C-alpha cells in the first residue's frame with residue numbers, strides 16, 4: 001500500500017503508528033555519529049504532496065483504523081508550514097480517527113515557523129515532536145557537527161512549549177567521550193532544566209561508521225566511556241536534573257542499565273539505582289554486551 005524508501009527509522013514508541021514518509025533522508029545529514037541516511041537512495045528530498053495524498057487515501061480505503069501517524073524521515077519538520085498544514089489537513093479529513101501526529105524535529109526546523117503556525121499545526125493534530133538534542137554542551141555539539149547549540153536547542157524547545165506541542169528529547173550518553181563526559185552530562189541537564197520537556201530519553205552513542213569521523217572530531221582519538229564511565233555520566237546527568245514532571249526512559253537496547261521513571265518524583269530512586277550499578281554491578285540485572293543491540 002505504501003512503498004517506502006528503505007531504511008525507515010522511527011522512535012520505539014511509534015511502533016503502532018502509520019509511518020508516512022513525507023520526506024526522504026535528513027536535510028542536515030552531517031552529524032559525525034550518525035549514518036542513518038548515508039546510503040545514496042536516502043539523499044534528502046521532500047515527497048510530492050500528490051503521492052502523500054494517494055497513500056493516505058489508500059490507507060483510508062483499506063478500512064484500517066489509524067490512531068497515530070508518524071511523519072518520516074529524519075526531520076520532517078523541515079518542510080515549510082504550508083506543506084505541513086496540507087499534510088495534517090489530509091490526515092485529519094481522510095483518517096478521522098487519528099489522535100496524534102508526530103515527527104522528528106531539529107531545532108533549526110522551527111526557525112521559519114511562527115508561534116501561530118505551530119499552534120495551527122497543533123490544532124490539526126501535530127501534538128508531539130522528537131527532538132534529538134543529543135547534548136546541551138556547546139563544545140560537544142560543535143565537535144559532532146550537530147549544527148545546534150545550547151541556545152538554539154532551548155529556543156526551539158521553548159517555542160514548542162508555547163505552541164503546546166509536546167517535546168520528546170533524546171540525549172546521547174557517551175557523546176562527549178571520556179574527555180568531555182562531565183560537561184556533556186552537566187550541560188545536558190542544564191538544557192533539560194531550562195526546557196522542561198514532557199519526555200526525556202537517553203541512549204548510548206554507537207558508532208556504526210567506525211570511529212573515523214568521531215576520532216577526527218575529538219583531535220585524533222575519541223574514547224567512548226566504558227561501562228563504569230557511562231554509569232558515572234548517567235549519575236552526573238540524573239543528579240543535576242531538576243525536572244518538574246518529565247517522563248524519563250533509559251531503556252533502549254544500547255543501555256546496560258534500564259532506568260524508567262518520572263522526574264523529579266523518582267529522582268532519588270533512579271540515582272540510587274545507578275549508584276548501586278556503580279558499586280556492585282553484579283548485584284543488579286545489567287544487559288550483557290551481546291544483548292545491547294549495538
Ligand code: SF4
Nearest residue numbers: 026029030031034074
Ligand atoms: S540530524 Fe539526526 S538524522 Fe540528521 S544526521 Fe544528525 S542525527 Fe542523523
